[in-house]
Amino acid sequence: MVAVRWEYFIFYAFSAVTLIQLFYYLFFFRRLAVYEPKHKLQSQTHAVSVIICARDEDENLARHLPGVLLQEYPTTNEVIVVNDNSVDDSKYLLADLQKTFRKMQVIELSQEAKLIQGKKFPLSMGIKEAKHEVILLTDADCVPASENWLHKMQDMFTPGIEVVLGYGAYRKLPGFLNKLIRFETFHTALQYFSYALAGKPYMGVGRNLAYRKGLFFRNKGFSSINHIPSGDDDLFVNKVATKDNTAIMIDPEAFTLSTPKKSWKDWTRQKSRHYTTGKFYKTSHKFLLGLYTSSFFLFYPLFTLSAIFFDWRWSLIPIGLRLLVVGIIWKKAMKRLGEEDLFRWFWVLDIWMFFYYIIFAPSLWKRPAKRWK
Known part of the structure; x- marks a missing residue:
């Protein structure tokens, strides 16, 4: 009698977790999959300040900065590079580029801000010196995917809009690690884009992010x-x-x-650093993100237990339904974000997320590193 109750409990728990997953996919993540931007009769051309913070990034600046400086944009714009205590050849490289690109401004920082950790001080200095209201951020190791990046991002600043979330993709390279990195990037974007479309924006990525200078100062930076x-x-x-x-x-x-990173060690270190900020999100966001993560983490273990101890035929119904919904939404969303080649690995990547959460769960309790580089 006890064994029967236990079997049913496992199946009901598995069904409940499946329903939670279906709720997230049908209520939140479907929004990105079916998203169609509103057609605009006329584009806008705001004056824009692009800000890049760099520390010991001479190679990346040489490789990527020209892609920012050569944007096709018909109105006023500037590119501010904050060279944060670099000890490589960044200073000389930037001075040389300034001779060709007059719209580029360089801010040289030669002292550490002892009471302000991470990239916030150099970024604040860049925003303070920006001449224009629209601030567009990217990193030294990023390059725009096209010469229309600046125009497309700033064009979203319609009346009332103060934050624009963009997509920071990773290059497609050989190897399975590359697929895991790009999938994790896609999966994160699926969440923050969908939450924003649902009226619950909770994050953006500094590789591709824009906001108004006034918003920054009204909130005391x-x-x-x-x-x-x-x-x-x-x-x-x-x-x-x-x-x-x-x-x-x-x-x-x-x-x-x-x-993307080319070694497992470098990637896990990078992701661990990023996850240390999650504990500081608003309570409502932590709840929504935590419930989704927990249900994802429990899904395959409960399926396995249900198939073994209850009835594998009944257990196929919830897993089949979830995989169908997830597959449809991932396929459409991957196409929108240019990651459609990942879909052939759909089930492998879905199972991988169980192990992903095990690997990175300890990062939620780690103390963040004090340096941003």
Whole structure:
């Protein structure tokens, strides 16, 4: 009798977890899959300040900065590079580029801000010196996917919009690690884009993010998160973004591209650093993200137990339904974000997420590293 109750309990728990997953996919993530931007009769051309913070990035600056400087844009814009205490040849490289590109401004920082951790001080200095209201951010290791990146991102600043979330993609390279990195990037974007479309924006990525300078100063910049090394992108967006002031831009011409890490060790270190900020999100966001993660983590173990101890034929119904819904939404969303080649690995990547959460769960309790480089 006890065994029968236990068997049913496992199946009911598995069914409940499946329903939670279906709720997230049908209520939230479907929004990105079916998203169609509103047709605009006329584009806008705001004056824009592009800001890039760099520390010991001479090779990346040489490789990627020209892609930012050569954007096709018909009105006023500037590119500000904050060279943060670099000891490589960045200073000389930037001085040489300034001779050719007069719209580029360089801010040389030669002292550390002891009470402000991470990238926030150099970024704040760049925003302070920016001449224009629209601020567009990217990183030194990123290059715009097209010469229309600047135009596409700034065009989303319609009346009332103060934050624009873009997609920072990774280059497609050989190897399975590359697929895992790009899938994790896609899966994260699926969440923050879909939540924004549902009126619950909670993060953005500094590789491709824009907001108004006035918004930054009205919220006293990073003052409330200066003690946290990272979070200059996601925590700031978590604080200031609302359902009414946030838009997304997923035109492929508006993506940025980065070269992903090439070793497992480097990637896990990078992701661990990023996850240390999640504990500082708003409570409602932590609840929604935590419930989704927990249900994803429990899904395959409960399926296995249900198939073994209950009835494998009944257990196929919830898993089949979930895989059908997830597959349809992933396929459409991957196509929108230019990651459609990943879909052939759909089931492998879905199972991989169980192990992914095991690997990175400890990062939620780690103390963040104090340096951003």
